[in-house]
Structure formats: C-alpha cells, structure tokens
Amino acid sequence: MAKSVKFKQELVDRDTILSVRHLKQFFTVGVGKNKFRTKAVHDISFDIQRGEVFGLVGESGCGKTTTGRSIIRLYDITSGSVYFKGHRITAGDRWNRKEIKFSTLRTQRAIKDLKQKMKDDIQDARSEKQENNDEIIAKIKKQYDDQIKALTSELQTLIKVQKEKIRQIAYDNKHIDPALLSKIQMIFQDPVDSLDPRMTVEDIIQEGLMIQGQRNKKENSQKVVEVLNQVGLIPEYASRYPHEFSGGQRQRIGIARAIIMNPELLICDEPISALDVSIRAQIINLLNDLKEQYKLTILFIAHDLSVVKYFCDRIAVMYYGEIVELTTSEELFKHPLHPYTKALLSAIPKPDPITERNRTRIPYNPMTDHDYSKEKPTLQEIRPGHFVLANSAEIKKYNAEIKAIDAK
Amino acid sequence: MKKEEVVISAKDLKLSFYTDKGRVKALRGVSFDLYKGEVLCIVGESGSGKSVTAKMIMGILPGNARIDGGSIYYQNEDLTKVSEEEFHNIRGKKIGLIFQDPLSSLNPIMRIGKQITEALIINGDKVKRLYKDLISPALIKYKNAIQLRNLELDRLRSEFLDSRFEIRNNPDIKFVDGTKQIQALRKQLRVDLKKVMDDTKGNIAALKKVLDEKKVFAQKEAQAFKQSLVNAYKEKIAPLQAQLKTASEGQKKEIQAQLDAEKLAFTNSLRLTPAEAKRRAIKVMEEVGIPNATRRFRQYPFEFSGGMRQRIVIAIALTQDPDVLILDEPTTALDVTIQAQILDLVKKLQKDRQLSAIFITHDLGVVANMADRIAVMYAGKIVEYGKAEEIFYNPQHPYTWALLSSIPDIDSKERLESIPGTPPNMIYPPKGDAFAERSKYAMAIDFKEEPPYFQLSETHFAATWLLDPRSPKAELPKIVSERIKNSLKKAGKVHG
Numbered sequence: 001m002a003k004s005v006k007f008k009q010e011l012v013d014r015d016t017i018l019s020v021r022h023l024k025q026f027f028t029v030g031v032g033k034n035k036f037r038t039k040a041v042h043d044i045s046f047d048i049q050r051g052e053v054f055g056l057v058g059e060s061g062c063g064k065t066t067t068g069r070s071i072i073r074l075y076d077i078t079s080g081s082v083y084f085k086g087h088r089i090t091a092g093d094r095w096n097r098k099e100i101k102f103s104t105l106r107t108q109r110a111i112k113d114l115k116q117k118m119k120d121d122i123q124d125a126r127s128e129k130q131e132n133n134d135e136i137i138a139k140i141k142k143q144y145d146d147q148i149k150a151l152t153s154e155l156q157t158l159i160k161v162q163k164e165k166i167r168q169i170a171y172d173n174k175h176i177d178p179a180l181l182s183k184i185q186m187i188f189q190d191p192v193d194s195l196d197p198r199m200t201v202e203d204i205i206q207e208g209l210m211i212q213g214q215r216n217k218k219e220n221s222q223k224v225v226e227v228l229n230q231v232g233l234i235p236e237y238a239s240r241y242p243h244e245f246s247g248g249q250r251q252r253i254g255i256a257r258a259i260i261m262n263p264e265l266l267i268c269d270e271p272i273s274a275l276d277v278s279i280r281a282q283i284i285n286l287l288n289d290l291k292e293q294y295k296l297t298i299l300f301i302a303h304d305l306s307v308v309k310y311f312c313d314r315i316a317v318m319y320y321g322e323i324v325e326l327t328t329s330e331e332l333f334k335h336p337l338h339p340y341t342k343a344l345l346s347a348i349p350k351p352d353p354i355t356e357r358n359r360t361r362i363p364y365n366p367m368t369d370h371d372y373s374k375e376k377p378t379l380q381e382i383r384p385g386h387f388v389l390a391n392s393a394e395i396k397k398y399n400a401e402i403k404a405i406d407a408k
Numbered sequence: 409m410k411k412e413e414v415v416i417s418a419k420d421l422k423l424s425f426y427t428d429k430g431r432v433k434a435l436r437g438v439s440f441d442l443y444k445g446e447v448l449c450i451v452g453e454s455g456s457g458k459s460v461t462a463k464m465i466m467g468i469l470p471g472n473a474r475i476d477g478g479s480i481y482y483q484n485e486d487l488t489k490v491s492e493e494e495f496h497n498i499r500g501k502k503i504g505l506i507f508q509d510p511l512s513s514l515n516p517i518m519r520i521g522k523q524i525t526e527a528l529i530i531n532g533d534k535v536k537r538l539y540k541d542l543i544s545p546a547l548i549k550y551k552n553a554i555q556l557r558n559l560e561l562d563r564l565r566s567e568f569l570d571s572r573f574e575i576r577n578n579p580d581i582k583f584v585d586g587t588k589q590i591q592a593l594r595k596q597l598r599v600d601l602k603k604v605m606d607d608t609k610g611n612i613a614a615l616k617k618v619l620d621e622k623k624v625f626a627q628k629e630a631q632a633f634k635q636s637l638v639n640a641y642k643e644k645i646a647p648l649q650a651q652l653k654t655a656s657e658g659q660k661k662e663i664q665a666q667l668d669a670e671k672l673a674f675t676n677s678l679r680l681t682p683a684e685a686k687r688r689a690i691k692v693m694e695e696v697g698i699p700n701a702t703r704r705f706r707q708y709p710f711e712f713s714g715g716m717r718q719r720i721v722i723a724i725a726l727t728q729d730p731d732v733l734i735l736d737e738p739t740t741a742l743d744v745t746i747q748a749q750i751l752d753l754v755k756k757l758q759k760d761r762q763l764s765a766i767f768i769t770h771d772l773g774v775v776a777n778m779a780d781r782i783a784v785m786y787a788g789k790i791v792e793y794g795k796a797e798e799i800f801y802n803p804q805h806p807y808t809w810a811l812l813s814s815i816p817d818i819d820s821k822e823r824l825e826s827i828p829g830t831p832p833n834m835i836y837p838p839k840g841d842a843f844a845e846r847s848k849y850a851m852a853i854d855f856k857e858e859p860p861y862f863q864l865s866e867t868h869f870a871a872t873w874l875l876d877p878r879s880p881k882a883e884l885p886k887i888v889s890e891r892i893k894n895s896l897k898k899a900g901k902v903h904g
Contacts, residue, residue: 059743060714246830276453277770281814281826288823303743306773310816310824333818347748349773351815352891353796354899356777361748 005087005172011047012086017297018048018071018265022080024092025063025070040066042321043080045379048265053291053298055312055329057305057344063321064301065189068267071299072186076173084184084265089176091169096162107155111148118144182212185258189270191250195242201228201253202238208261227256230293231286248279252286259290267299272307284311305348309333317341319366323379327386335405337388337398339369370394415732415764416442416465421478421488423464430835431573434460436788438478442732447758447765449775449796451811452785455831458768461785462734464488465766466505467495474566475559482732489559491551497544500527504725508737510717514709521705524692524724525685531728532680535634542626543619550615557608561601568597634678641674689727696723697753715746719753726757733758733765739774751777772815776800781867784808787832787842794868801892803884804862804870806847813885822887841873849874849882 011019025041041063048054056064070077070090079094121140125133185208188194195204205227206220214220225235231252242250251271258266268287272280284307291298302308308315309329316326317340325338336342343364350356370377375391382388382398390398423435434457442448450458463469465480467487480487482498490498499505507513515523531537571593575586645667652663675681686705693701696719709717718738725733735754739747751774758765767778775782775796782799784792784807792805803809813825829846832838838845844854853873862875874882883889 059745248830277772277811278453278814278827279830281816281824282828284816285824285826305744306816306818309818310821343745347744348818349744349747349771349777350818351772351776351800351812352895353776353779353800355895356773359777361752364745 003168003171003175005175005177006081006091006168007088008083008086011083014047015050016047016083017050017085018299019083020047020067020071020080021045021083022095023067023070023077023082024079024094025066025075026078026094039321041070044316044318044321044323045080046316046323046326048297048299050264050297051295052313053300053311055308055315056299056301056318057303057308057315058318059303059344061320062318064303064318065269067318068186068269068299068301072184072267073176073181081169084180087177087180088172089181089184091172093166093169096166096169100159100162103155103158107151110151114144114148114151179212182208182261183264184267185261185263185265186267186269187251187254187258187271190274191247191254192242192274194254195250197242200239200241204242204253205238205257205260208257212261223260224256227260230259230290231256232282246279247275248282251275251279251283255283255286255290259294262294263296265297265299267301269301270303273302273304280307287311305344306350317344322389323387324389325387326379327383331383331386335383335386335402337382337386337401338390340364340366412446413444414441415444415482416766417481418461418465419479419481421461421464421480422476423460423469423478424474424476425470426472426474426569427835431569432834433837434473434788434834435464435478436837438785438788438790440783440790440793442764442766443781444764445758445762446780447767447778448781448783449767449769449779450783450785451770451772451775453770453831455834456785457788458785459736462505462736462766462768465734466499466503467492468499468505474562476566489552489556491548491555493544493551494548500725500730501531501728502730503732503734504728504730506718506721506725506733506735506738508740510714510721510741511709513721514717516709519706519708520712520720521686521689524689524705524720524727525682527724528680528685528688528727529682532685534677534679535630538633539626539630542629543622546615546619546622550612550619553608553612553615557604557612560604564597564600564604568593637674637677641670645670689723692723692726693720696720696726696757697749698723713746714742715749718742718750722753722757726761729761731764733763734768735765736768737770738767740769740771747774754778772811784811787837788834789842789871791843791872792870794864794870798865798868801896802864802868803888804864804868804875805843805872806849806874806882807843808870809885809888810847812891813887817887817891825885825887841871851879853879 008019023041023044024039027038027040029036029038044063044067046054056067058064066075069075071082073090077090077092079092081088081091083089118140121144122137125136125140130136199207202221202224205224209220209223221238224238228235228237233249233252233256237245237249242253245253251274254271271287272283275283287298288311290296300308300312309332312329314327315329315332316323317332317338318324319340325332325336325341327335332341333345336345339362343362346360346362371393372391375393377389377391377394379387379389380395382390382395383402388395388398418441419439421435421438422433425432425434438457438461440448450461452458460469460473464475465482465487467490469475475488478488482503485494487495487498514520572590575581575589578586581589648663648667648670652660652667655663672681676684690701690705693705698704698716698719704712709720712720722738733754738754739750742750754765754767755778757763767775769775779796782792782794782796783790784799784805786807792799792803792808799808800812803812810825810827814827816824827846832842832845838855839858840856841847841850841854841859844850847854851873857873859871859873859876861869861871863869864875873879884892
C-alpha cells in the first residue's frame, strides 16, 4: 500500500502554519500501587496563523511548557495531532484505541439486549399459540438477526477505519521529513542549562546544521558569524565557551542556535523569566527585530502577562491542562471573562504605587466559581475570535458581562 | 508630623571580595535608614550589591569578604563590629531573613514541624537560658575585644594587600624595585601586627579573667534556680503523695490527675516542652495561612508547593518574634498569582506585628506594591533614594529612568528602551558615574568625577550630574513620562 504522511490542504489554504488538534499528553508516574497518570495537557486545540505571535499563559504546572515540547516532538504525544504547514508532524492513537474498545463494548451490550428482546418476543409468540406460530417465530428471528448483523458490520467497519487511522499515525510518526521539522525551533527558559558547557559557541550554534547534513565547515562558520551579528554578539565570541558569558548573552546564543536553521516557527519557552530586568527588554526587542526580519511565527510561552500582552497578538490562557480562554490580546484585557483570567489579570504587579495600593485581587477558586454538576463546560466562541471554556448558563452570564463593560 | 524612629541605620558601607582575579568592590559607600514599621525596597540588577547589603546586615558574609568601612547601627550597636557571640542574640531573633529559594533553605529530610520548632526548643531550656543571660555581658565584652583586635589586624593586612596591588600595577616601578618595596612593607606589617597583639593582650586577658569568674558564679546561680524549682515541686507533691497512700480507690484517680498536672507544670517551668512548642508552631503556621496546620506539621518540604514552602520559611522566621525582617527576593521563584498571595501575607504580617522590613527585588511592580521607601542600587552604590511616590512619579537618575522604561506596559505597545551593555566589572569600577557608559544622557564630567547626592526634597536624593544647575536639561524617556501622566490622572480620578 503506497502511503504518505497525512496532509490537510485546507490548513495551507487558510495560511495556518501550526494546527494543534485535541492534543493530550499524559505521563505515567510511579510504579506498582503508587502508579498514576498525570494529565499534563488534556485536550487542547488551537491554530496559529503565519506571521502572528501566539501567547500561552498560565501558572507553573498548567501544561504550557509540555504543550511546547509536545509540538516539537520532545515527547510522544498521547492523543490528538499536530499539523505544521498542513503536514501532520506528530500524533497519538490513544483516542482511536479507546474508540475501538468502547464501540466494541457498546455493540456487545446492544447485541445482548437485542438477543434478550428476541427471546422475550419468541416466548410471547409461543404463549399465544397461533396456527402459523413457526412462521411468526422465524420472522421475528430473521428481523433480529438482521439488526444484529447490521450492528456487527457497523462495528467492523468502524474498527477497520480506526485501525487504518492507527496505522496511519504510526506511519506518520515514523516518516516525518526532518527538513520540515527543522523549520520549527525552540528557545529554552534556562540559558545556563540549555547550552553544553563543553562545546564552543560556534559548535553549539552550528550543531543543527551538522545534524541536517550541512558539513561544509567554511560555509557553516560563515553562517555562524552572520547569526552572531544578528543577535548582537561579536563574531570573536565564536571560539569561547558558554561559561564566559552573562545570562543575557547566553540567551542570545540560544536564539542564534535557533535562528541559524532559518525557522518558520519559533517556540519560546519563557525566554526571559530567568533574566534580569534590564536584559529582558534587550531580549524582547531582539525577538521583535528577528520576527520582522525572518517573518517568523512565534509561539510564546510565559507566565508574565504584562510581557505577553506587550509581545503577542493572540493569547491562550491555560489552567490545569486545559485552555480556559483564547482571544486577541486587546480583547482579553478588555473583556476578561473566565474567572481564572480575571484572577491572573488582577495579580499583575504594575510599576505604579497609587494603583498598587488601591488594587483588589480576585482569587480564583474552581470549586466555588463554577457549577458544573449539571452541564460540563466546552470551549465556546462567545464573540468572533473570543473563545471561553464555559457551559450554557455561564455563556449567558458572560454575555451580560460583555454588555455591561461595553455600556460603560 | 511625628518624628519617625530609625531602626537600622547604615552609613557608608564599603565591602569587597578577594577573588583570584582581584578585589571585587561590591559595595562602595551605601547609606540608608530603615524606619520603624516601614518597608524599604532595594532595587537593582543582579550584581549591583543588593543581596550583599542584606548579608552584611545579617553578618553572614562569605569568607573572602572584607569590610572596608562603614557602620550599621541597630539598637545603638554597630553590627559590623559585633562579635559572633553577640550576633547570636540578634540574628534570627531580632532580625529575620528570608531567602529567594524556599526549597534550598529548608532541610529536605526533616519534617516541617521539626524545622519550625527547632529554634524554639533550642532556646527553650530555661536553666541554660539563665546561665547564658548571666554570662552574656562578660562574654560579649570579651569576644567584642577579640573581634576589634581581629578587625584591626584585618585592616592592616588588607592595607598591605592594597599597597602591594598598587605597586605591582604601577608601570613606573621596576619589578625588582617593587619586590624590595613589598618586602619592606611586609616587614613593617609584621611589626604592626605584633604591636597590635601586644597592645591588646593585657585587656583581653583581664576580660577573660572576669568572664571565667562570671562563669563560675552563673553556674551556681543556675543550679540554685533549678534547685529552687525542684524544691517547690517536691513541696507541692509531697502532701499529694501522702494522700495517695491513704486515699480510697475513687479519690486515687483524682489525686493522680493532680500529680500529673503538677508534673507537667514543673517540666514547663524548666524548659519549653515539645508539646508546647508544637502548639506555638501551629499557631504561627495558621497565622501565615497554611491550611490544615496540624496535619501538615508532620509533612516533608517536598509535599508542599512553592508558595506554601515560602510561607513555611516565613513561619520559621516569625517563631522568634523579630523586629526586622529582611526578604531577599522572596517571590522571584514564584508565579504571579502565588507572588500576589505572598506579598499580601507579608503586608498583613508587617501591619499586625509592627515589623520593619527590607525588601530586596528587581521587579519594579513588586516594589510599587510593597515599598514605603526605595533605594535604587547600581554598581555597589545607591544612585537614588526616596519615598515610593518620589521614585515612581519624579525619578531623577538616568538608571531609574532606564529601569522604568525597560519594563513592558500593559497599556502601550511602544518599543521598549532597553539598557545597552552589561553592568561594569567591579574589580575595576568605572571612574565617575558608574552608569555613564550605558547612559545616553552621559556628559563629559560623568566619566571623570563621581556625582554627589543632590537633595530634591526632605526624603529624596539622587546622585547624578544632571541635577547640577550647570548641566543641560534632560528629558524623561517618553514611555516613562506618558505612564506617569496616565497614572497620576487615574489617581486623581480615584481620589475624586
């Protein structure tokens, strides 16, 4: 069977560079009776358009870093798929396996019920003792047999389809084009731990090129010099080792290493959290310049909302593995709807003593803020481009809130 | 306006670290006052010397640090000249310190409860306490004398090291000549050291004698105290025990209970029992907002989240009932929401307990939230010092401007004005204004001469030549001036 990696033309048509669909990432922790499963990321979906900066915000442990790492295939994802430029780059088959398992169970139960019903019907027919009893019984039997057959064949086609999908997922995960994957690059949080202390800066920066098979030393050195200039370091630094640099310079080396691969999508995992205040602005400005120059699309992961607001076009707020609100950054700050978003916004420290003193913080308590006993929440589009995790009762409430804010 | 009481007064602190590469001048004349019930925030980049200041106040400097000058007055005593013995009575008990990383300041294999009650129980033995209190004046005098002598010796040694450094780095002096000069200096140093030793010998010996006498006396006194307690206890229980022998079955239980109560009271009067310590610890844990304190008392640090760990560290500091709390970047390792909770907690405690606090951070948002007074530090110096409103709404030093303009604002998308370059190498601190190299407002004089402190109001000082009447007028960066205008407008609305 001739095969190829799953490709979605409509994503290319819409100029969606990255599409995350129902991504789930579970981790199994512990052994024996202590074994349990952590649902680090639980069913999130979002699209990133070419050229935009997409922010992922949340407190530590909410799964934002895991999302970034799953996209770049540092983990094998549990379920869902990720499309980059229309090509599926990673997928998990847990959902499909569950689908097979539960459909089988469902069908078996249905068949059991049908058989019981058939028995009852036959019993009834017998007890009536009509002349053409045998005929009626045969008719009933045939009627039920048909139904059972239909169910079984339905199940079989479903299993066939799902098995095909699972095979496709396995195939996709194995046969991804490395050149395509190298167009996604990542910048890590800790500028100390993410650079190998025993490699020179030049080796660190050109390592990606070497892995991609570009072994021409002269050309590579030339490229290293170029990117060093672009990230604001002098070419003489190429022969030095990471420990000779300050935090901000190390982060620049990390950026140079990503930029040399000529990426289209850059995943920045808290690139400025570990840096000093004055250096932060330098790095943000640098990322801004590079974005313009290389026409980069950026997935920006951070917990500092003021930086995210400054830097990002759209923001997704995550809480315990789920996206609770997703919208443009202006809209998020103008109409924050989900209580967690409000809590997060109320906690941003501002360099302004008078506002700080009059500030009231909004605490978030998921147990009391939501009543999901009757209806489970889903991510719903409340206004064009503004998604919020809510059930229908809450949607009504949020609509009223938007009106109230606009009326002011 | 009533006059504020100064709790800690630091004057012209100078400190350097001796490293392989040379002498790092970490503090180059830092002065500030901490007023009672106020929060003083020290802001600056890493390496500006803010943590070193905290460590100097607490007397926990690393071995290669040398105090070159200055004084820290706390309760009429200079903390830079105090001996280790006396510091035991101050560190932790009167001045509490909270570090940045709550995980590394807690023992991972010790239950939380034990860590909180540890200090309580160590200080809880009343007989020992009495003994220590009795000998402490003599002991402190003796140790202080030794400390003063050692400081003098250290001063002589570092003077020698400095002049050697100067000779070696002077291109006009030939190497051979330099060696000769150094040898002469070394000889002189030996003589000087010996002289200091001889001069102080008699005094120290006398103090030692006094101390020894005091020790014998205190020993007796403590024994007597213990004996009196034991006697009182025995007197109390003797009749009860006599009754116990003759009493009926029903009464026996009652008397036994009385006996137990007496015993408990006796042990409590002798020392702080673990049960009592636990009761107090749980009270403090509830005060800092740890839910289920009784259950969590028996857990290990790894079972707590980052915010909870920081609460525990604060609880440990509070058990000793300090007057002053020094917080060294307590929220840098925490999330925004957790950070907000911890800041609220510190504020509440500070209000309830009338604490004065020194808060060290590099986050200006946190500063705006916490500070009454702010000291902006750069390259081992305070470049601007004033009340919070003065620093945020009327900043004067270019470094303060740079700090304010380098943080992104929620309300604008203007390009950030980052500070170019990196902080200077403090082995060779720049001449003149240390920030001149990175400042676009730098004038020729900034590279030559150090600016003095210009006084702007009763409480507001800034060290920059821009305030000199002869200098040209410099404009605030636009991003900062806009923000100040906006927030003052908003504030006007709030107050009506």
